Amino acid sequence: MTLLRLVLFLLISIPVYSYAATGEGSVEQGQVTSGTCQGCHGPDGNSFSPDWPNLASQNANYLSKQIHDFQSGARKDPTMSSMVTGLEEGDIADIAAYFAAQQVKGDPASQSSLGKKLYLGGNRYTHVPACAGCHGPNGAGNGPGAIPHLAGQKSAYTTKALKDFKSGARSNDRNQIMRDIASKMTEQEIDAVASFLAGLGAK
Numbered sequence: 723m724t725l726l727r728l729v730l731f732l733l734i735s736i737p738v739y740s741y742a743a744t745g746e747g748s749v750e751q752g753q754v755t756s757g758t759c760q761g762c763h764g765p766d767g768n769s770f771s772p773d774w775p776n777l778a779s780q781n782a783n784y785l786s787k788q789i790h791d792f793q794s795g796a797r798k799d800p801t802m803s804s805m806v807t808g809l810e811e812g813d814i815a816d817i818a819a820y821f822a823a824q825q826v827k828g829d830p831a832s833q834s835s836l837g838k839k840l841y842l843g844g845n846r847y848t849h850v851p852a853c854a855g856c857h858g859p860n861g862a863g864n865g866p867g868a869i870p871h872l873a874g875q876k877s878a879y880t881t882k883a884l885k886d887f888k889s890g891a892r893s894n895d896r897n898q899i900m901r902d903i904a905s906k907m908t909e910q911e912i913d914a915v916a917s918f919l920a921g922l923g924a925k
């Protein structure tokens with residue numbers, strides 16, 4: 723078993739992030755409760771600005787974890803922290819269910835061969851692992867492991883997320899997984915993989 727497979731196995735087998743107590747959310751109720759969120763993230767979870775992440779197609783476990791992390795302060799963002807203060811457990815489950823049920827659009831024109839190479843194969847000289855090992859060859863992530871869906875995400879947002887992990891400004895990744903990986907990536911690699919992901923799966 724390679725180290726990566728072992729890490730992946732551990733991630734998927736420990737159900738820490740399945741907020742079982744919250745229960746399954748209601749897509750119908752989530753559409754109503756997420757009214758304010760839709761102002762930025764879009765009525766169908768495809769956002770209006772390159773800096774606002776798409777939430778469509780994202781798995782509910784990951785969405786729920788991020789909302790909880792914004793609430794606890796484990797993940798900091800001046801805009802988002804104030805958005806989530808009033809949300810209760812049931813609201814979070816409903817909102818997560820709603821956005822998870824939407825379809826991300828992506829940007830078919832956004833491509834990068836360097837980004838594709840890095841995503842699928844990593845960089846063995848600098849020990850950057852293949853992103854596909856955890857996020858999946860199609861960038862669909864992994865729901866039970868709360869590993870995010872990355873395909874079709876806004877490239878400016880993905881770039882910011884990776885830079886935030888690299889600098890440590892974002893530190894809500896369990897076992898520093900993404901901080902360790904992003905710290906080994908060059909700015910060129912970050913831009914390239916973000917461009918590749920924005921176009922991945924887009925039609």
Ligand code: HEC
Pocket residue numbers: 756758759760761762763773774775776777785788789798799801802805806817870882
């Ligand atoms: C004024 C615009 C705005 C509104 C309204 C807004 N958001 Fe956000 N949201 C953002 C921005 C900007 C980020 C990216 C923060 C960062 O860079 O870390 C974000 C990030 C997120 C993320 C993390 C996505 C990821 O891929 O990690 C989630 C989940 C989220 N928002 C949910 C919500 C919910 C739920 C609401 C409504 C209660 C909401 N947002 C309202 C702007 C907004």
Ligand code: HEC
Pocket residue numbers: 729730775787840841850851852853854855856857868869870872880883884894895896899900903915
């Ligand atoms: C060992 C598993 C693993 C590998 C390999 C991995 N990731 Fe991640 N990644 C994660 C996990 C888990 C998270 C969620 C962190 C959290 O809870 O906030 C994440 C989060 C992210 C995010 C934030 C998404 C968002 O919506 O905010 C981006 C972007 C990302 N990874 C890109 C990459 C790229 C690019 C690579 C390859 C260079 C990579 N990851 C390799 C496990 C991994």
